[in-house]
Amino acid sequence: MSRTLGPADQCTQERRIVPLVEAGRSRVEHVGAKAHSLGILKAHGVNVPNGFVISVPFFYEYCKTNRVEINHVMHGFECRQLSEHLSFLQHQVLNGQMSDGFLVELFDNVKMLGDGSLFAVRSSAFSEDGADSSWAGILTTVLNVSVQELTHSIQVCWASIFNPAIEFYLKNRVLNAESGAAVIVQEMIVFDVSGVIFSADPRSNDTRKIVIEVVEGACENLVSGKMTPDRYAIEKDTLRIVERYVSQRGRAKISFESMMELADIALMLETLMGGYVDIEWGIGSGKLYILQCRPITTLLPFTPVRPTAHGNYDFWWSDCEAYWEIESRARILETMTWIPWNRVDELVLYTESGITKAYISEKDVAAEIVRGNIFLHASTVVEYRDLLNDLLSSFDAFKEDCSNMNFSIMSEDELLDVFSRALCLFTRLVSYYKSTGPNVTALFTDEVGYHLSLSEIDRLDQSCRDEDIVSEYSDFVRLLSATKENLDALIRAHLSKYPWLSLNSCSYESARKLLLSRVSNWKKICKGEDSLKKDASVIVTEKKSLPKVYRDMFFLIKSFRTKIKLCWASFDFLMMPFFAEVCRRGNESVLDVCRYYRIEEIESLISKHVKVAQDTKTHREIAHLTLFTRGRVYQCEGVEAREAFDHLLVGNPKECAIVGNVSCHGNKHRITGRALLVVCNDPVSVILARSKIQSGDILVTSMTQFNTLDLVGRACGLVTDEGGVLCHASIIAREFSMPCIVGTKNATSLIKEGDIITMDLHDGSVVIERREGE
Structure with a gap:
């Protein structure tokens, strides 16, 4: 049994076309859920693109005129029959005729939008975008529609409710195509970026967060899955960015200012609509537009989950420092918590063959990114300038004192006092050095990457040299x-x-x-x-698109990171006479003290001339591990350390891909060369590399240092485990205009000396083309 769709005589009582600004006062079944919510927003002053709505009653009239008939789609059809019937109805809708009276009314409304414009044509179903269901991505949207294409595009939107692809949705969500669909016609805005905002996190059900997803171009690129969005989570109470995912590293699509504007609009619309909302938005020509606002349909009650750090550690840094220097980096987490950058919950320091690798928990990585919000505010520039001057003054005083001290005539207590002072300054320097690390400055480098291209960052960096x-x-x-x-x-x-x-x-x-x-x-x-002698005067004048506060911050972070590193990197030389005297009195090797002695053991060597046993040295040569967890430092060595390290990182994924951040492309898209591995800060490895390096080699290291610039100068590319856009390797690569990929976390683990590797300067990947000897 069949019948003709809808009571057409409704159109004599209700308008066929409704201005969008009035749609919020119309019944939902008349204009559809999407148009109704947009009408409410527009009436409250929200910036919604201008437009009008072709009502559901006219859809009924169109179907009656063109003899479009339908059974109740939920009943009477097997799956195959239903699919065939929907296809038939879709064909009828697409090939029907609109009345002359309607066309006159339609084009009168079009002229009010500007008949030379392009339009966006969107479906607005009664059942769509409710609190219990959403047809997102199912009903059709047609973009860049000309006046000549308008009527057909309206038919395409109507026909989409009979799309055979929605058969499963119709059956499982208890929806009925008889409810019809309105169509929204709006002025077409060309968006630079667009996306969605959730006023509560639909993944974790956390109502305390706002989630913003961003893609380039139109929002349909996100909804259709054509593009992977950047994703940010913002804390509602403080408007701090607490989570971040950027699909193309170092190439942020949205500015911090725009992100705060989106967060504000999410809070406003949540209040206006009386519940958690899912918002589609776009930014074009510097203006923010809201394209859709609907209830979040997937939210469940939020239950906090305490993540465990076990098996989820993130690579932090690698070095070849003296044992006492490595140990001091863990101690400060226990004793210097008044410095915010030392507030780490989980730290693993593992040393094998003289190389130390540091790991922190994923929770700590997220916390570092959150702390980096400070670099998005102008007040931090003044604060960090004062801090930098204070640290440099303290170091200059210590350096001057070291040059004037005669350690040979000092008592044991005086030597202990010198060591204590050195430890205090060293730990203070490395504590604040962490504050400009890649995790902490990630949000800021996103902001710089939004305003400037890589080549512009190169020129900006070269305009300010230490x-x-x-x-x-x-x-x-x-x-x-x-x-x-x-x-x-x-x-x-x-x-x-x-x-x-x-x-x-x-x-x-x-x-x-x-x-x-x-x-x-x-x-x-x-x-x-x-x-290094290139004239930078012309370069500075090219920097106009980066706001002054961010340019000042860029130079400050670069200066802070460079100068503080020069300070703590000087301790080995400044303390040479001290350790020479301590070892002379204790009849110990300086090399052994640097490689095997803990802090309290150095103090015992000074005060009591007690040496570390050879068995202990042997165990520490195999491996030693320092673990900071639950506010305490734990240590072990030898085979026990190796097994403990394997156990701690047993849950970490074994990454085979090598991907990092492109910090300098050096005017290249891709380069291939022989890998030359250099152990970070190991003098023996550096000397060996200097004897082996050839033109066309690609330098692979955990991180570059100031005493290895000649190696960088001879290589054709640079790949590091550590770092971000503002790290030392990035700075030096830009000085030499050298292709550079930083922050891979695993390059030195997966690439072997002599491998032929290719650096892709577009996506930051490094591919091993051929193994050494193959």
Whole structure:
């Protein structure tokens, strides 16, 4: 049994076309749920694109005129029959005729929008976008519609409610196509970015968060799944960004200012609509438009879940520091919690073969990103300038005192006092150095990436160089012309002036050897100094699109990160005379003290001349592990440390792909070369690399240091485990205009010396093309 759709005589009593601003006062069954909610928003002053609604009663009239007949779609058809019947109805709707009277009315309304414009045509069903159901992505939207295409596009939207693809949805959501559909016609806005906002997190059911998803171009790119969105979660009470996912690293699609505007509109619409809402939005020509607002249909009561750090650790950094320096990095989490950057819940420090790798929990990574909200505010510039000046003053005073101290005449108590002062300053420096790390500055670098392209960031970076780095290069070039007779005196003077060149050298002889290897290597490159002497005056004038507050912050973070690193990297050289005297009195090797002694054991060596047993040294040579958890530091060594480390990271995924952030493309899209591995901060590895490096090699390391710039100058590309857009490797790569991918977390673990690798400077991937020896 069949019947004709809908009472057509309703159209004599209700308007066939309703201005969108009045749709909120119309019945939902007359204009559909989407148009009704947009009408409410527009009436309350929300920026919704102008438009009008073709009502559901006219849909009934159209169907009656064109003899579109339908059974109750929920009853009387098997699946195959239902699918065939829906296809037939769809064909009828697409090929029907509209009345002349309606067309006159339609084009009168079109003229009010601007008949030379393009339009967006959207379905608005009665059953659509309710609190219990959503047809999102099922009903049709047609974009960039011309006047000539308008009538057909309206038919396409009507026909979409008979799409055979919705058969399952009709059967399982108890919806009925008899309810019909209105059609919204709006002026077409070309969006630079668009997306959705959820005023509560639909994944975790957390009503305390706002979630914003962003794609380039039209919102349909997100709804259809064509693009993977950037995703941000914002805390409602504080409007702090508490979660972040950027699909293309270093290429944010939305500014912080726009994100705050979206968060404000989400809170406003949640109040206006009386519940948690799902909002579609777009930004075009600098203006924010709301395209849709509906209740969230998937929200469940929120139950907080306490995540466990076990098996979910994130790589943090790697180094070859002295044992006491590594241990001090864990101790500060227990003893210096008044510094916010030391508030870490879970830390693993694992050392094997002299190489230490640090891991923190995923929860701590998220917390670091949240703390980075401070770099989005102008007040931080003043605060960090004052902090930088204070830290540099403290270091300069310590450096001056070290040069004037005669450790050989000091008592044990005086030596202990010197060591305590060194520890205090070192831990303070590394604590604040962490505050500009890649996790903390992720939100800020997103903001910079929104305003500037990679090449623009290159030019901005090159316009501000650290005077100590430039000065060291100039002095080193003069040192190259020294005669053999006075070379040693000049090397000693150079190391004294620039003590950070001796990073991780435990004696003057090892530091001297490291610098001499640089002398022989330097003669093979000339572009290093030339690169650092490039005129930057023109570059600065090109920087107009980055707001001044962010440009000031960019230079401050770069300066802070560079200068503080130069300070803590100088400790090995400054403390050489101290450890030489301590070891002379205790009859111990300086190398052993640096490699095996904990802090309290150094204090015992000073005060009681008690040495670490050889068995203990042997165990620590195998491995040693420091774990900070539940506010306490735990340590173990030898085979026990190796097994404990394997157990702690047993749940970590074994990543096979190597992907990082492109911090400099060096005017290249892709480069291939032989991998040269350098162990971060290991003088022996650096000297060996200097003897092996060839033109066209790609340098693979955990992180670059200031005493390895000559290697960077000879390589054709750079890949690191650590870092972000503002890390040392990124800064140096931009100085040399060298292709650079940072923050892969696993490059040194997966790439072997001599492998042929390809760097993709578009997506940040590194592919091993051929293994060494194949």
